[in-house]
Structure formats: C-alpha cells, structure tokens
Amino acid sequence: MFVVLGALTHSGSAEEDAPTNSRPWDEHVLNEDIDFDALATSNEADIDRLIALGEKLFEGKFTKADGAGRPEATQAIVPTKRRRPVPDTFQRLAGLDANSCASCHNVPVSGGAGDFTANVFVTEGFESADFDTTDPQFSNERGTNALQGAGLIELLAREMTADLRSQRSQAVTKARLSEQPVTADLETKGVSFGVITAAPDGTIDVSRLEGIDYDLTLRPFGQKGVFASLRQFSVNALNHHHGIQASERFGAPWTGTADFDGDDHDDELSPGQVSALVAWQATLPAPTRMADLPEAWANAAKNGEELFSQIGCASCHKPALPLDSLVFEDPNPFENAGTLRPSDVDMPIRIDLGTLDWVKALPKDEMGRTLVPLYADLKRHRIADAARDTLGNELLSQRFVARDVFITAELWGVGSTAPYGHRGDLTTLHEIIDAHGGEATEARKAYSALPEDDRQSVIAFLRSLEIAR
Incomplete structure (x- = not known):
C-alpha cells in the first residue's frame, strides 16, 4: 500500500532541541511530525511509517510538555474560552478526562470500545462546554464507540453523500427546465432518506427528509451521527479529552493566536500529525x-x-x-470549516485500502463492489x-x-x-x-x-x- 507522504521531522520547543526521540526513556509523545506541505512533491512511500506514527499518537500518553491541558479553553468544538480558570487539570466532567486515546478505546484491542468506567460527558457540542456537574441538564453521558473498520464506514458515507447530492441536483435541474415542482425520492445503497421537492426557482422543500441533515451530508461518527470524518472526530477528541489543540482549528488563522488554550505551547498538533492519526484509524481491520x-x-x-x-x-x-471505491483520501471532500479541507492542501493523502489483506477477504457483489x-x-x-x-x-x-x-x-x-x-x-x-x-x-x-x-x-x-x- 502506498501513500503520498511528506517528510517525518522532529518537533519541539527551542529549549528541547536535543533529539528527544533518541532517548529510550523519553516521555514525549509529540516528537515527530509530518510536513504536509511536502505532499506537493508527489513522492510515494510505504504507508507503514504513517500508520506507525498514528498508532504512537493514539496510544501515547500525552504530557504537559506535549501541550496536554487547556487551562483557558473549554472542550467545545468551536474554540471557546473558559468563564473562569480550571481548578484541576483532570476533572472527568468537562475534561481533561484521559491521557491517551487508548485510555478509552481499548476493548478488546486498541481502537476498540470502552467499559462504563471510560464514559465521557458531552454537551450540545458547539460552545456550552464549561461545566463541573453531572446534572443531565448540562451534559450527556456517553460510552465509547469502537473504531474498527472506520475507514470503510467513512468511505461509504462519502459515496452516499455524493449520490444524494447528485439526486438533489437532478431534481433542481428538472424543475428549472420543466418550470414545475419536482419531487424526488432520495435513496442510496438501498437506504431511503425520505423525499425532497425542488421548485423551479431552485428552492428545495426538505421537510420530508429522514435521518440526515438538510445539507445531505452523511455524518457516520458519534452516537448521534454528527461527525463526517475521522479527522473531525479526532480534532474534537484531542481537545476535549487531552487538551491537545490541532493548529488547523485552534491556531492563528481561526483564533488569532497560536496558543488559544493558554498553556504556553503553540500549535500543539500539526495537520500532518492529525493525518497520521486518521491513517491509523482508517486502516484498522473491520470486525x-x-x-x-x-x-x-x-x-x-x-x-x-x-x-x-x-x-x-x-x-x-x-x-x-x-x-x-476503496481509495481513502484525507482530508475528507465534505469536511467542515475548522478542520483541514482539500482546498487547504496541494494534494490529499491517498490510501488504497484495497491492498490490505483483510479488505481483500471481504465479499463482492455482482458489480464487483466490496460488501x-x-x-x-x-x-x-x-x-x-x-x-x-x-x-x-x-x-x-x-x-x-x-x-x-x-x-x-x-x-x-x-x-x-x-x-x-x-x-x-x-x-x-x-x-x-x-x-x-x-x-x-x-x-x-x-x-x-x-x-x-x-x-x-x-x-x-x-x-x-x-x-x-
């Protein structure tokens, strides 16, 4: 399997110029990086290096030296300042609640689910995320989902999103040409998502949609189905659970500062490091x-x-x-603002999941599609x-x-x-x-x-x- 891959580089503060990754006792997790800009060179390299870094980031226990903690930021998806300083680094409510991704995702293997003891507390997700109580008026308690097979799930969601949007476009075109309203049943891969009616002026009645957002984007991650990609899921979780902020959302272009959470660590996680996490999760074998x-x-x-x-x-x-298609591209073509998008990079990382033995073993239908x-x-x-x-x-x-x-x-x-x-x-x-x-x-x-x-x-x-x- 091959990926368009940038150079692996060391990252750290000026006072940490010593090659910490040469010390076998080093406690840092974020001591390697991937230069996403180098992807423009179109070099092919074995994806094993990318996955290995992703596994290290997923299983590593983040330290304060890595930037763990968010004394001035909440767990919210939208970068949001706290109303008051956090009293404790770890508090199990609005976080921090884990040192490592694998702290919760570990049943029965790394990347898996979690027991009740690993439950987390989440709010509506945007800004209301500064709380210190288990009162259900302020948060929902959630268990841990398994990530095995997540790359295939994201690919399915992308294809279904593209199919539904194509059906919508066809309905709008027919309505404009016929100068009559056009009603269309939205169905993809044998799953019905209700009905839309397109008017000749281009407006669309979405009142009869079922089980999907009005923008017709399938969001397969999270128990409510609200995250479109492993990338978005990872960027959210890193801030929420560990206080590790990805620069693509919490950095200067969006917040005006490289240290939004006020912990004296700038740009804690690079786009390349997030991509490594995504690559490892996307290639986890399906159950x-x-x-x-x-x-x-x-x-x-x-x-x-x-x-x-x-x-x-x-x-x-x-x-x-x-x-x-079994070709996984990162970033996701349907990504939201605040997470790296295809327009932000010279070219996406491409991983051909079809070269993996466990994918080859999956059955095919009469059209040659992977089931x-x-x-x-x-x-x-x-x-x-x-x-x-x-x-x-x-x-x-x-x-x-x-x-x-x-x-x-x-x-x-x-x-x-x-x-x-x-x-x-x-x-x-x-x-x-x-x-x-x-x-x-x-x-x-x-x-x-x-x-x-x-x-x-x-x-x-x-x-x-x-x-x-």
Whole structure:
C-alpha cells in the first residue's frame, strides 16, 4: 500500500532541541511530525511509517510538555474560552478526562470500545462546554464507540453523500427546465432518506427528509451521527479529552493566536500529525466473525441470523452496504470549516485500502463492489418513545439532533463491545434489544414474541460478531 507522504521531522520547543526521540526513556509523545506541505512533491512511500506514527499518537500518553491541558479553553468544538480558570487539570466532567486515546478505546484491542468506567460527558457540542456537574441538564453521558473498520464506514458515507447530492441536483435541474415542482425520492445503497421537492426557482422543500441533515451530508461518527470524518472526530477528541489543540482549528488563522488554550505551547498538533492519526484509524481491520465455534453455538448463530432478518432488525441493521471505491483520501471532500479541507492542501493523502489483506477477504457483489458487513444503514432513527424511554433519556440535543434520535449502531463487532447503549449502562444484548422503541418498536415486539430458544439464537448470532484480538 502506498501513500503520498511528506517528510517525518522532529518537533519541539527551542529549549528541547536535543533529539528527544533518541532517548529510550523519553516521555514525549509529540516528537515527530509530518510536513504536509511536502505532499506537493508527489513522492510515494510505504504507508507503514504513517500508520506507525498514528498508532504512537493514539496510544501515547500525552504530557504537559506535549501541550496536554487547556487551562483557558473549554472542550467545545468551536474554540471557546473558559468563564473562569480550571481548578484541576483532570476533572472527568468537562475534561481533561484521559491521557491517551487508548485510555478509552481499548476493548478488546486498541481502537476498540470502552467499559462504563471510560464514559465521557458531552454537551450540545458547539460552545456550552464549561461545566463541573453531572446534572443531565448540562451534559450527556456517553460510552465509547469502537473504531474498527472506520475507514470503510467513512468511505461509504462519502459515496452516499455524493449520490444524494447528485439526486438533489437532478431534481433542481428538472424543475428549472420543466418550470414545475419536482419531487424526488432520495435513496442510496438501498437506504431511503425520505423525499425532497425542488421548485423551479431552485428552492428545495426538505421537510420530508429522514435521518440526515438538510445539507445531505452523511455524518457516520458519534452516537448521534454528527461527525463526517475521522479527522473531525479526532480534532474534537484531542481537545476535549487531552487538551491537545490541532493548529488547523485552534491556531492563528481561526483564533488569532497560536496558543488559544493558554498553556504556553503553540500549535500543539500539526495537520500532518492529525493525518497520521486518521491513517491509523482508517486502516484498522473491520470486525469479523468468531471462528471454530462449538457446534451448538454455530447452529444457534445460523438460526439467529435468519431470525434477525425475519423479525425486522435488518431493516436498519443492514447486513452489508456496497462500496465502489476503496481509495481513502484525507482530508475528507465534505469536511467542515475548522478542520483541514482539500482546498487547504496541494494534494490529499491517498490510501488504497484495497491492498490490505483483510479488505481483500471481504465479499463482492455482482458489480464487483466490496460488501462492507457493518450491520447498519448510516442513518439516524428515533429509537425511543413513551413506552420505551431508556434510549431517549438525554436532556440535551446534540447538533440539533433530537434527544431520542441516534444513528444506527454498527453491529459488526457487537460481541466484543459490552456494555451497550449510548451510555454503556445496559449489560446484556437482551437488555439493549428490549430497550428499543420508536421506529424499532415492531422489530422489538417480534423479538419479544419469539420462543426463548429463538431469542437465544439471536443472541448467539450477535455474540459471534467480534473484533478480532
């Protein structure tokens, strides 16, 4: 596998000019960098170097010398100053709450999910992020999602976004030419996102859209489905959890200063270092299925997989979505302002995931597309109601997504990621299935109506979907 790669360089303050990366006892994490400007040279190099740096950054324990801490900044996505100085560096509420990405993402391997003890507290996400209480009026408590297969998920979301926007453009063109309103069903990869109506003047009625933002951008990351890319997810998390600010959002072009958080460390994380983190996450192997199961388990799982579809679970937890291109580009072409965008660089990093053995092993459809077995549809759904409110118990919306609406969870590693639910407070697969309401009510009722042996078969099937160690 190859990537357009810049030079690896040492970074550090003037007083740290000694080559700290030559000391085997060095505690720094941010002592290597990638010069993103060097990408313009179009040199090809083995991607292993890029991934290795990303793994080091993901698993390394950030220190104050790296810039960990944000005494004058909040955890908010939009660079926001605190109302008052933070009393403690680590406080588990508005952060800091971790030294390392792997502090939370570690079940059953690095990059995986996290137990209830790794829960974090998040606000609506923009500016209201300075709080020191667990009162649900001020924050939502969330569990840790697994990142395995995330590169394929982002590629699916990009293709689906492009497809939906193309359908919108076609409707607008038809309306303009016909001088009549044109109604279009929006569907991509077998997933329906509702209906739009384009008027001859170019305006669009989006009132019947389903499970996606009005801009028709699929945002597959986060339990509410509000982050479009691993890059945005990483930049947010680095500030939130570690107090490490990426210069592409917190640097002088956006904030007027190289030290927005006031910890005497300028431009703490470069665009190249963020790209290394993205590359490592994007190439994490997708979850798989347990091999060599006992005969009783194998038979039950086979029956459970059939029942899973029959009772309606697969209408949202789709067994697979087809992917046309396996070339992952960073930055994401649909990236938001405040995160590096294609227009900000001479050329993107390109990683051909199709050269990875675990990707080659995935099945293909009759059109040669890779079938990504994620057991999800990358769409938001209302999954709680008055009768079943466990999954709708948050008081704060996030990025304008209603409190009882969440993106469909990918189940392809669910056998390895207990506990369950967005708060990680449901201990078994039966509990999380039984908690489904809203749009999932009929499927949940069908599951509940099954004989006990058949319900156990569904559980056996789900338990067979694992993140390999």
